[in-house]
Amino acid sequence: MARKQETGRGSRRAARDDRAAHEIADRLLAEAGTTYAEEAGIRIADKPAALYRLLMLAELVSVPIRANTAVAAAREIADSGMGTPRAVRESSRHDLIHALGRAHYVRYDESTATALHRGAELMRRRYHDDLRRLRKDAERDPTRMPELIREFPRLGPVGADVFCREAQAVWPELxxxxxxxxxxxxxxxxxxxxxxxxxxxxxxxxxxxxxxxxxxxxxxxxxxxxxxxxx
Structure with a gap:
């Protein structure tokens, strides 16, 4: 009898814990459920421009800098007409550095401009400016996709996680x-x-x-x- 009572209490406790977890998740979404891509003005879609801007955002947050500064920089670069790989390749380092500066992304501005240029060149050479080709090359393998993302300049595990966290909205295999x-x-x-x-x-x-x-x-x-x- 005692064992049945303990089992019953355990089941009720588990149910309460489950309800509390769902309530916390609901509150959290209401309070802070805007993705970083949305905050940067990126309308996530399985399309080349949106995916590239997400890649840039991941590059920008891959240095020890405040997340809101990186988000502002991603928005400023796009607003300055450099939201595609081709536009970045055709821009000067001066243009990129000034866009980063306007977003107060200043400590890593020169190295970031270099990384963005190199990344845009890799986009052309390997993926023909379309990250959907990366998805295809990875055969939609959720372990392989972060590995390919990390091949972009500066994109280590942190940046790859940022990209994949947000890309799961349109790449369900993640x-x-x-x-x-x-x-x-x-x-x-x-x-x-x-x-x-x-x-x-x-x-x-x-x-x-x-x-x-x-x-x-x-x-x-x-x-x-x-x-x-x-x-």
Whole structure:
């Protein structure tokens, strides 16, 4: 009898924990569920221009700089007419450096301009300015795709994670993509950290939004407390 009571209490506790996790995820999406691509003015789609701008954003956040500065720089570069690989190749380093400066992306402006030029050249040479060819070359393998992304200048594991977190919105084979930073945010919020369990908390179309929100939970000190209060 005691064992049945313990089992019953355990089941009720698990149900309460599950409801709380879903509530926290819903609050988190409402509070911080804008993807970094959206913040940079990128309308994510499985199209060359959108995917390239996402790649640039990943390059820009791959240095130790504030995320909002990198986002502002990605928007400024595109607004300055350099939102395609061809436009970057045809621009001067001076043009890129000044666009970065207008977004206050100044500490790494010269090295970033060089990396962007080299990346645009790689886009032409290997993918004919269309990252959908990278997806094809990887045979839609979710482990191979980040490896190919890391072949771009400056794009190490951090940048590849940024790209894949956001690209899962239009490349479903990447789902669920919750990298170490997203998992750290989940831990801070008291949520499960396993990608498969996080995926159970929201609809698949919201995976990218949840991943971005979880990353923000690691960066914004008060976000976790606002989202978890009274849960």
């Amino acid at each position: 789902r669920p993509y919750f990298d170490a930073k997203a998992q750290a945010g989940a831990r801070r919020l008291g949520l499960p950290t396993e990608p498969e369990r996080l995926a159970e908390l929201v609809d698949p179309d919201d995976y990218a939004r949840l991943a971005a929100a979880l990353v923000r939970a690691t960066l914004e000190r008060d976000l976790a407390s606002r989202v978890t209060e009274q849960v």
